[in-house]
């Protein structure tokens with residue numbers, strides 16, 4: 341560890357109370373992208389923060405969900421690291437399930453509780469405080485830095501790729517570091533080199549003008565629920581394998597992932613007791629991590645037919661049924677091709693069922709795991725955390741990592757600053773004060789690590 345890095349760590353520790361206050365300021369601002377409330381105001385404040393740090397900072401994209409972007413290129417010959425985070429949050433959901441108000445941060449048991457505490461304000465605020473700390477100590481950053489803060493991540497970043505594509509010059513970088521997601525249950529921070537893609541869609545079918553009496557019409561009128569269930573069953577067999585031609589993963593892309601999956605740790609007893617699942621999904625032969633990173637997965641998120649309130653349900657044949665689904669894609673699969681494959685299959689087996697994409701699709705991504713930039717990042721995170729991180733080639737969830745590879749032509753890595761039990765997207769979302777502090781340290785060490793690459 342260099343003397344400069346040590347100075348920055350000490351400075352961050354000395355300002356821990358101020359850092360926590362600054363995080364709480366951000367958490368108090370509701371920024372729910374699903375409704376758009378408060379985003380523009382929050383974006384303006386983040387731009388001002390970046391400007392105070394000497395960034396050429398702007399709001400990109402019109403409307404209510406701007407992308408906050410800024411560049412500070414003051415170190416000739418040094419690499420440029422792009423730090424990505426998102427300032428939007430999920431809706432808080434049912435207020436009664438929270439121990440306090442979702443947008444009034446509450447500090448208890450060494451944690452800050454608020455919507456966005458982990459996902460993602462506690463993480464990108466740590467990155468911004470790392471920049472601020474190094475500038476306060478050294479007067480200069482060790483490398484060139486671009487910051488991008490998304491206002492649409494929780495709604496699928498529908499405009500990110502196009503906006504980044506339009507501003508390649510401002511955003512050009514050698515490596516992208518995304519601070520997001522929960523750490524490993526064993527306490528280690530994870531560095532993730534890729535992610536599955538995601539295609540969200542709704543299947544719907546209407547079989548009559550209105551719901552019909554099941555005595556007077558049963559056996560006469562087709563039932564929308566049965567039609568929909570039949571369509572779903574044609575997409576995935578009883579053995580758990582997808583039965584849609586064109587959705588088979590390409591062994592050339594996922595072969596190395598299958599090998600890597602076997603080396604990743606998992607405590608299946610802990611998985612079972614945490615989730616309450618009695619067994620892993622079919623097919624039984626696949627390993628835990630192999631399922632998450634080397635196979636596509638089709639999930640039914642919502643299944644609806646008939647009245648939502650069982651008290652209102654009579655003996656009727658529903659006229660309408662729908663299913664919200666998502667399909668997670670592995671490297672080598674493209675959302676557009678997957679959508680076409682689903683349409684072909686449905687046209688063949690259930691032509692009366694309509695497929696409508698919902699939300700923005702995300703392509704899968706995989707950055708090299710043998711890159712020297714990754715080695716630097718890994719060493720930096722180890723110094724910041726005080727423990728070696730777990731490097732994973734891919735994660736089962738979906739983030740807009742492919743955007744960076746495709747628009748900027750550089751690798752992108754995720755670092756998880758949040759705790760594994762941070763309750764993202766759930767009531768009482770939180771981050772531990774310790775994880776927040778280690779996040780700031782990791783951010784500091786990351787800047788120095790990429791700065792050393794220039795020397």
Ligand SMILES: [Zn+2]
Pocket residue numbers: 430459494764765
């Ligand atoms: Zn999220």
